[in-house]
Amino acid sequence: xxxxxxxxxxxxxxxxxxxxxxxxxxxxxxxxxxxxxxxxxxxxxxxxxxxxxxxxxxxxxxxxxxxxxxxxxxxxxxxxxxxxxxxxxxxxxxxxxxxxxxxxxxxxxxxxxxxxxxxxxxxxxxxxxxxxxxxxxxxxxxxxxxxxxxxxxxxxxxxxxxxxxxxxxxxxxxxxxxxxxxxxxxxxxxxxxxxxxxxxxxxxxxxxxxxxxxxxxxxxxxxxxxxxxxxxxxxxxxxxxxxxxxxxxxxxxxxxxxxxxxxxxxxxxxxxxxxxxxxxxxxxxxxxxxxxxxxxxxxxxxxxxxxxxxxxxxxxxxxxxxxxxxxxxxxxxxxxxxxxxxxxxxxxxxxxxxxxxxxxxxxxxxxxxxxxxxxxxxxxxxxxxxxxxxxxxxxxxxxxxxxxxxxxxxxxxxxxxx
Ligand SMILES: Cc1cc2nc3c(=O)[nH]c(=O)nc-3n(C[C@H](O)[C@H](O)[C@H](O)COP(=O)(O)OP(=O)(O)OC[C@H]3O[C@@H](n4cnc5c(N)ncnc54)[C@H](O)[C@@H]3O)c2cc1C
Numbered sequence: 001x002x003x004x005x006x007x008x009x010x011x012x013x014x015x016x017x018x019x020x021x022x023x024x025x026x027x028x029x030x031x032x033x034x035x036x037x038x039x040x041x042x043x044x045x046x047x048x049x050x051x052x053x054x055x056x057x058x059x060x061x062x063x064x065x066x067x068x069x070x071x072x073x074x075x076x077x078x079x080x081x082x083x084x085x086x087x088x089x090x091x092x093x094x095x096x097x098x099x100x101x102x103x104x105x106x107x108x109x110x111x112x113x114x115x116x117x118x119x120x121x122x123x124x125x126x127x128x129x130x131x132x133x134x135x136x137x138x139x140x141x142x143x144x145x146x147x148x149x150x151x152x153x154x155x156x157x158x159x160x161x162x163x164x165x166x167x168x169x170x171x172x173x174x175x176x177x178x179x180x181x182x183x184x185x186x187x188x189x190x191x192x193x194x195x196x197x198x199x200x201x202x203x204x205x206x207x208x209x210x211x212x213x214x215x216x217x218x219x220x221x222x223x224x225x226x227x228x229x230x231x232x233x234x235x236x237x238x239x240x241x242x243x244x245x246x247x248x249x250x251x252x253x254x255x256x257x258x259x260x261x262x263x264x265x266x267x268x269x270x271x272x273x274x275x276x277x278x279x280x281x282x283x284x285x286x287x288x289x290x291x292x293x294x295x296x297x298x299x300x301x302x303x304x305x306x307x308x309x310x311x312x313x314x315x316x317x318x319x320x321x322x323x324x325x326x327x328x329x330x331x332x333x334x335x336x337x338x339x340x341x342x343x344x345x346x347x348x349x350x351x352x353x354x355x356x357x358x359x360x361x362x363x364x365x366x367x368x369x370x371x372x373x374x375x376x377x378x379x380x381x382x383x384x385x386x387x388x389x390x391x392x393x394x395x396x397x398x399x400x401x402x403x404x405x406x407x408x409x410x411x412x413x414x415x416x417x418x
Contacts (some may be wrong), residue, residue, distance in 0.1 A: 002152040004125075006032045007111045007326060009142055009156040010171075011130045014043065014051075015308050016294025017162030018113035019274060019315035021122045022059040029321040032154065033124040034144055036166065039114050040107035043164070044188065044275070046225050047204040047305040050090050051383025055312035056113075064116035070104035071220050071334075075203040076305070078364050082255040087203065088319035089383075094375040095384035103192075103204060103217045103225075120126075122178055130168050133159065133290075140289045157289070162315060164295040166344040170282050175292070179279030181301060181352070185235055186239040186278060187242055187250070188215075188227030190269035195260045198221065204305060207254045208361070210234060212301065214250070214257065223269055226251075226261075229302060232276065255308060278302070286333045286343065291318045298345055301352045309383040310348075314341055340386070347385040350396040359404035366407045373403065 008019045008024050013035035025033040056062040079088040091099030102109075118124050127147035134141045142154045148376035161169040170176040196218055205216040212230020219225055226236060228250050236255075239246030247268075251261045281298045285291065317337060326329045354360040363377065376392045386392045 002150070003141075003155055004032070005155045006030045006400070007156065008032075008158045008160060008322065009034065009130075009140070009154050010160045010162055012162040012164055012166065012294075012296075013039065013114045013117075013124055013126075014110055014164045014294060014311060015113060016164070016296070016315040017160070018110070018117050018312035019055055019061065019270050019312045020162060020293055020319040021124075022113075022117050022120060023059055023316060023319035024323060025120055026060060027118065028320075029323065029326055031122055033114075033117070033122060034128040034130060034154075034157075034162075034319075035114070036129040040111040042177065042270075043106045043110065044108075044186070044227075044273075045106055045302070045305075045307045046219060047103045047215070048101040049305055049309040049381075049383035050101045051309045051385075052312050053098040053102060055309075055316045058316050060120065061113050061116050061310075064112055065102070065109070066113050068104070068108065068151060070102040070109065072202055073101045073103045073204060075378075076204045076206065078206045078208070078361075079256055080149060080361060080365060082259075084365040088374075088378045089384045090378065092375055092378060093382050094379040094390050095382075095386065095387040097382070097384055099248045099381045099382075101382075103219060105219055105223075107165060125256045127260075130163070133172055135171065135287065135289050137288070137383075148389060157326065159290040159317060160315075160322070161290060161292045161296045162294050162311075164311075167280065167296055169290055170280075172297060173287070175282045175284055177281045177283050178261065178314055179278045179281050179298075179300070180349075181356075183232070183277035183279070184230055184301070185206040185232045186224065186227055186229045186275045187235060187247065187272060188274075189217070189244075189247055189272040190223050191261075192267040192269065193218070193224035193260075196224065205256075206303070207256050209250075209253050214254065215258075215302070215305075227302070230279050240270060244268060247272045285338045286318075291322065291333070291337065293318050297341065298314060300345065300349055301355075303352055303355050304348060304381055306348050306383060310341075313344065317341065318385050321335065344385040347380060347393055347396045350400055351380060354400045354404070357401075359401050362404040362407050363400070366411075 007029040008031045010033040075089045132143040211234035217225040238249040293314035
């Protein structure tokens, strides 16, 4: 069997893989990316956070993204019914950094990154799949199956697993574990949106239903991505086929959705799709000759659009550490990778948990918001989850429920006065 030698093999050309490969290549290592599919390919996750721009810039990929003129995203808004509403402008956040992001079809975004790393000199092979791995103290041997052609092997010093939902190394090395969150379902589609307003054009909007919530992400060319996420028992009251009929029924469950979408004859760009039980975790994030990045590590929930921010962050941090190791330096992966990444995951885990307990809604929809805590929470929503000057980062577990408790106390006191 043919054997090809490289310094680093990256599995998958999603945002985590492209960012990692770009940094390794920039640092002078011989890196090869194998990607199972042909790009452009569909993947969900269309709304970015400002923190992504920091990672793309670090990887030398930001200019290529900016040249695409994707739909700009200035912030996020939340609404519980027709009356309760809260908007965050990302330019008004606590932590210094980018104050906007983009919302775009991932097929185009991921292809932009992949084309740019190829332009920068990375060897990227499409329609080749990693099928098996063997690690020894000296090297990693990886079996590759091209869609067309014979199986071959790659001998690498190190493997970066950026295979996303493919979870290649967690599967092959039995590293996967269940998420602490209950299995929720996501049901989504792209529609031709004729009711888009100037105000909604630059925001990712979230509207709450009873035991679910829906995203509305305006993309280019008048197309909007809409998704329902929640408890499967709640969603399945509206059908079990996850088809256009069920989607239309769900659109009639929230006053904002009714106002926008039920009056028009919705035209679907593709038939609605469903993902059941999307959360997953891992027992370890690295080994002697490998590291897991992006969704290969842990995926919590789409509520705060944090997936690509984490994919690019893990890709960038892992690639910088690996470059140091390949240059002969001793790297403390536990401290510099797992602990660092785990901290960011834990901050978002608190926010996700408190969204589903309702504490976060108490904060979001409080009528009188202190501007300083709004900026601090805005920073977390923008993906700045490593800035320990922010109390909602440093003491996230305690700070979020405590603030909700204080607001509820004030609301009860005000109600008693009236
Ligand atoms: C319902 C839902 C909504 C979401 N919304 C958002 C959002 O609005 N914003 C956001 O930031 N995130 C969102 N996410 C999360 C987002 O989808 C992921 O976090 C992101 O795609 C992870 O990027 P990645 O690079 O790790 O993996 P991916 O983008 O999944 O890329 C992995 C690549 O690896 C390839 N691969 C897999 N197996 C193999 C193999 N054996 N050999 C070679 N290649 C392989 C795949 O073909 C794929 O191209 C959402 C997730 C869900 C479930």
